[in-house]
Amino acid sequence: MSIKNLAPLRPIHSVPDLCMACGTCSAGCPITGMDGFDPRKIVRMVLMGRDRELVESKLPWICTLCGKCEYACPMGINIVQMIRSARGMVDRDKVPGQIHKGVELGLKTGNNLGLPAEDFTFIIEDVASELAEEPGFEDFTAPLDKKGANLLHTLHNKLVNTQNEDLVHWWKIFHLAKEDFTIPSENWEGVNWGLFSGDDDAMKIVVGRIVDHMKNLEIKNLMYPE
Numbered sequence: 001m002s003i004k005n006l007a008p009l010r011p012i013h014s015v016p017d018l019c020m021a022c023g024t025c026s027a028g029c030p031i032t033g034m035d036g037f038d039p040r041k042i043v044r045m046v047l048m049g050r051d052r053e054l055v056e057s058k059l060p061w062i063c064t065l066c067g068k069c070e071y072a073c074p075m076g077i078n079i080v081q082m083i084r085s086a087r088g089m090v091d092r093d094k095v096p097g098q099i100h101k102g103v104e105l106g107l108k109t110g111n112n113l114g115l116p117a118e119d120f121t122f123i124i125e126d127v128a129s130e131l132a133e134e135p136g137f138e139d140f141t142a143p144l145d146k147k148g149a150n151l152l153h154t155l156h157n158k159l160v161n162t163q164n165e166d167l168v169h170w171w172k173i174f175h176l177a178k179e180d181f182t183i184p185s186e187n188w189e190g191v192n193w194g195l196f197s198g199d200d201d202a203m204k205i206v207v208g209r210i211v212d213h214m215k216n217l218e219i220k221n222l223m224y225p226e
């Protein structure tokens with residue numbers, strides 16, 4: 001399957017062949033020119049069938065997947081999906097940085113850090129009890145797996161790892177707004193690195209876990225940190 005065929009149609013019905021090389025995408029892209037990156041160049045490579053060259057280059061990994069290029073494109077070309085598809089064609093052991101390792105850990109353990117369930121519960125309870133020592137938050141708790149809560153709160157792993165203070169910021173808002181929230185005790189990861197690594201299967205599994213939480217806990221609203 002070629003990258004061109006993997007770029008599905010957008011709602012306004014457009015196909016990659018409609019690219020007219022106008023360069024609006026490049027003008028809208030915040031990183032055009034960085035390390036030779038240019039979304040128009042990527043689209044042209046795809047249309048010329050230079051998939052392998054693109055996949056073996058570092059270009060797909062320079063993109064931030066912000067989507068500004070698509071927003072600007074008058075022909076509605078699905079540029080982000082082209083870039084994600086190129087990433088997905090890279091051998092997993094050649095995916096740069098920690099992204100694929102995070103995907104593997106997330107699939108195996110339910111979070112991208114590989115944090116054991118008991119450590120996660122300890123951190124959540126510890127941070128919650130610290131907050132409960134502050135005036136006005138004495139009755140604060142951070143409920144895990146509360147059935148019928150109004151809001152499911154998935155977590156960015158850095159809130160659990162190094163940035164507990166951001167967790168406290170959210171919880172303060174919830175408490176003051178009298179929000180009835182809950183956190184899943186397992187598969188709590190809210191960061192879907194399959195999105196960034198181009199791994200559609202992994203991405204679907206992570207999304208599916210959140211859907212399962214909402215069904216099992218009978219929750220209708222989701223706060224998703226990504």
Ligand code: SF4
Pocket residue numbers: 018019020021022023024025026039040043072073074075076077079
């Ligand atoms: S903005 Fe759209 S039509 Fe213009 S060069 Fe970029 S992809 Fe092609």
Ligand code: SF4
Pocket residue numbers: 028029030031032039062063064065066067068069070079080
């Ligand atoms: S999605 Fe990538 S190519 Fe498009 S504007 Fe953002 S950084 Fe540029």
